Amino acid sequence: MEKNYKVEHYDNGEYEHIYPNGEFIKFNNNDLKVSSKLNGSYQEYYVIKGNNIIKEDSQFFEDLYIITNFDFDGYKTSILTFRKGKFDGKQYYYYSKTGNIKSEVEYKDGLSNGMHYIYYENGKLMREILNKDGKWVYIKTFNQDGILFSIQDEKGFHKYS
Numbered sequence: 001m002e003k004n005y006k007v008e009h010y011d012n013g014e015y016e017h018i019y020p021n022g023e024f025i026k027f028n029n030n031d032l033k034v035s036s037k038l039n040g041s042y043q044e045y046y047v048i049k050g051n052n053i054i055k056e057d058s059q060f061f062e063d064l065y066i067i068t069n070f071d072f073d074g075y076k077t078s079i080l081t082f083r084k085g086k087f088d089g090k091q092y093y094y095y096s097k098t099g100n101i102k103s104e105v106e107y108k109d110g111l112s113n114g115m116h117y118i119y120y121e122n123g124k125l126m127r128e129i130l131n132k133d134g135k136w137v138y139i140k141t142f143n144q145d146g147i148l149f150s151i152q153d154e155k156g157f158h159k160y161s
Helices: none
Strands: 006-009 015-018 024-028 031-034 038-048 051-062 064-070 076-083 089-094 101-108 111-119 125-132 135-142 148-153 156-159
Touching: none
Parallel strands: none
Antiparallel strands: 006 015, 015 024, 024 031, 038 051, 051 064, 064 076, 076 089, 089 101, 101 111, 111 125, 125 135, 135 148, 148 156
């Protein structure tokens, strides 16, 4: 795959990479569309004061795409996995300065399906959410010391001391 490409941005937040050979990768929310099966990797960089700082590192394996994103300072902000153009598998989001995990969520065929964990910056669990087919089943909320504070489920909201 060629690493030279033109980036097109659209008002709806969608953008695409267009390669000289006509291949393209289109991003929109949690969908990723490609013009054909891609293999290989590419990196995208911020250019700040003449320095290249990595913005995105993407790996393409047939119908599996793994994209690692970075902020302006080069800190990792997320690792996203797509299969057949949709979120699939675990998605990780990070607090950029500390590198601690901010959130991890399991997807299947573009829908949240399984456990979703959200963490405080200190690494303690903030929320535990069980999702099934894109809808939450329950939400457990913890305080910053890791103590259960509340549970919300189909029966309602239950608060703990």
